[in-house]
Amino acid sequence: MRDTELTPLESIVGLLIPPVRREEVLGDLRERNSSAQKYLLDAMRTVPYVVVSQVRRTMDLRVVGLEALALYISFLCGPWHGRGSVLRGSPIVLLILVPVGVTLAMLRLLDAYAKPGNPTQIRLIARTGTAIGIAFAVEGALWLNGSALALPRTGLLSGGILALFLLPMVRGAVIQGEGGQTAPAKPVGAIALQEIPERMKKLNEQVRRRNRLGAISCLMVIAGFARFFFLFTSTLERIGVCLTVIASGYMLYQLFLARPRSAPKHVRDYAERATVYRAELVRQRDFHRGSQFWLRLIVFAPSALVFYLGVAVAHQDAALAMVAITLFFVVLGMVAIPLNSRAAQAYQREIDRLDVAERAGQEMS
Amino acid sequence: MARRTKAQKIDSLGQFEQLVLTAILALHEDAYGVTIHAKVEELAQPKAVSLGAVYVTLDRLEDKGLLSSWLSDPTPERGGRAKRCYRLEAQGERVLRDAALAAKRMWESSVEAWGKEWVESWGKQWQKETA
Numbered sequence: 211m212r213d214t215e216l217t218p219l220e221s222i223v224g225l226l227i228p229p230v231r232r233e234e235v236l237g238d239l240r241e242r243n244s245s246a247q248k249y250l251l252d253a254m255r256t257v258p259y260v261v262v263s264q265v266r267r268t269m270d271l272r273v274v275g276l277e278a279l280a281l282y283i284s285f286l287c288g289p290w291h292g293r294g295s296v297l298r299g300s301p302i303v304l305l306i307l308v309p310v311g312v313t314l315a316m317l318r319l320l321d322a323y324a325k326p327g328n329p330t331q332i333r334l335i336a337r338t339g340t341a342i343g344i345a346f347a348v349e350g351a352l353w354l355n356g357s358a359l360a361l362p363r364t365g366l367l368s369g370g371i372l373a374l375f376l377l378p379m380v381r382g383a384v385i386q387g388e389g390g391q392t393a394p395a396k397p398v399g400a401i402a403l404q405e406i407p408e409r410m411k412k413l414n415e416q417v418r419r420r421n422r423l424g425a426i427s428c429l430m431v432i433a434g435f436a437r438f439f440f441l442f443t444s445t446l447e448r449i450g451v452c453l454t455v456i457a458s459g460y461m462l463y464q465l466f467l468a469r470p471r472s473a474p475k476h477v478r479d480y481a482e483r484a485t486v487y488r489a490e491l492v493r494q495r496d497f498h499r500g501s502q503f504w505l506r507l508i509v510f511a512p513s514a515l516v517f518y519l520g521v522a523v524a525h526q527d528a529a530l531a532m533v534a535i536t537l538f539f540v541v542l543g544m545v546a547i548p549l550n551s552r553a554a555q556a557y558q559r560e561i562d563r564l565d566v567a568e569r570a571g572q573e574m575s
Numbered sequence: 576m577a578r579r580t581k582a583q584k585i586d587s588l589g590q591f592e593q594l595v596l597t598a599i600l601a602l603h604e605d606a607y608g609v610t611i612h613a614k615v616e617e618l619a620q621p622k623a624v625s626l627g628a629v630y631v632t633l634d635r636l637e638d639k640g641l642l643s644s645w646l647s648d649p650t651p652e653r654g655g656r657a658k659r660c661y662r663l664e665a666q667g668e669r670v671l672r673d674a675a676l677a678a679k680r681m682w683e684s685s686v687e688a689w690g691k692e693w694v695e696s697w698g699k700q701w702q703k704e705t706a
Contacts, residue, residue, distance in 0.1 A: 216654070217654075220654065231630075233656055233657050233659075234607070234656070234657060234658060234659035235608070235630070236610060236654070236656055237608075237649075237650075237653035237654065237656030237657060237658060238608035238609050238612075238626065238653075238658075240608070240652075240653050240654040240656065241609050241652060241653045242609055243627070252626065255625055255626070256625065256626045256627040256630070257627070258627065259625070259626075259627025259628060259630055259631050260627060260630055260631075262631065263630060263634045264634075266635075267638065311585065325698060329681040372662075379652055395638075400625065
C-alpha cells in the first residue's frame, strides 16, 4: 500500500464525507484500494451515496415543512413596510420559491455534515446564516445574468434578515425539543442514587437552555409587534398587536416560574437530594402538560387570529401572506402539542425511575 | 435529529435488503463495510453491487431497528481507522427468516409448476456457473 500517495487523497475525500461516517468509510476505502487511481474512482462512486444516506437520516419532514413555511413567510413579509409594497403581484409569490428552495437544500446538506449531538443555538444560527448566504449568492448570480427569476433586492434582504431570526427559533424548538433540551438526561436503565447530583445538574442546564431560547423568542415577538403597533394603524390590527404582546409577556412569566432551582446547599443526604430532584422533575413535567401548556396555547391563539384578521381586512392585497402566516402558526401549534407531550412523558419516566431507585434504597437499608 | 425506530412496522424486505441481511448473518462477527459488500456481490452474482448502495441499505436497516452497529478498534491496514461492525437484531433475524420461508415456498411452487425437467436443467446451469 502506498501510504504517501493515498494520505493527501484521503484528506480531500475525508472532507467530502459527513463527519459521522468519515471514520469507517475512509477505512473501508483504504482497505479496498491500493493505488491512488482506484481509490479516487471508488471514492467518487461511494461518497455521493454516503451523503444522500446521511441527508435522509438527518431529515425530519416535520422540520422541513415548518422551515419551508417559516422561510416563505419571511421572504413574503420581510419587505413589508406598512403597505405591502413588494407583496403585490403573483410573480413575487413564485419568485420566493428560489431562495426558499436553495436555503432548504443547503440546510439539509449542512445538517448532514453536522457533528452528532444536540446543536447549540449559535450553531443553528450559523447554519441558517450559511444557508441563507448561499441563497443570496444564487440570487446574485441570477441578477448578474439578468434573469427574470431574481427576487427584488429589498425583498431578498429584509426577507433574509427575518428568516435569520425566525428559522433558528423554529429549528431550535423542534430539533432540540425532540433531542433533549426539554427532556431530562438520557434515561438508560435504573438510576443509582449517587447519580442524582449529576442528573440534577444536567437537568438544570437543559432547562436553562430551554428557558433562554424561549425568552429570546418571546422578546423578539414583543419587539417585532411593538414595531407593528406603529406600522399597522387599524383598530383591529392594534388590538391584535396588544394581545400578542400580552401573550408573549405571559409566556415569559411562565418561563420565569419554571426556571431551574438548585438543591439547597445544606442538602447532603441522597434521600433528601432525591426529594429535591423529584420536585424539580414534577415542576418541569407540569410545564409541558396540563393547564400550564394549554393556557400558553390558548393565550396565543386569539391574539394571532385578531391581528391577522385585522391585517387581512385592512390590506386585502396581502390576503395570501396572511393565509400563509396563519397556516404557519396553526402548524406550529399542532407540532407543539406532541413535542410538549413527549417532553412531559420523558420527565415522567425519569420520575418513575427515581421512585424505583428510592424503593430499592429503602429495602437495602 | 431524532429518528423513530420503525421496527414494529416492518412486514417485508426488498431483495437487496435481504441480501445485505443474509451477508451479515453469514459473516457473524466479521461483518463490516468491506466484507459485507464482498459477500453481497457474491450473493447477487452476476450483478455488480456498489459499496455506496450497501452503505445506504445498512443505514436504512439500522434505522428500521433490524441491525445494530458499533465502531471497532482501529487497524493499521485501514490507515489506523476503525471499522463499523454490524450485527442482526432479533427483529432482523425474524424478518430474514420470514423472507427465507417465502423464498422456499416460491421455490417449491415453481418446481411444482415447471416440473422436474426444469429443475434438472436449472441444476446443470447452476453447476456450470459456479464451477
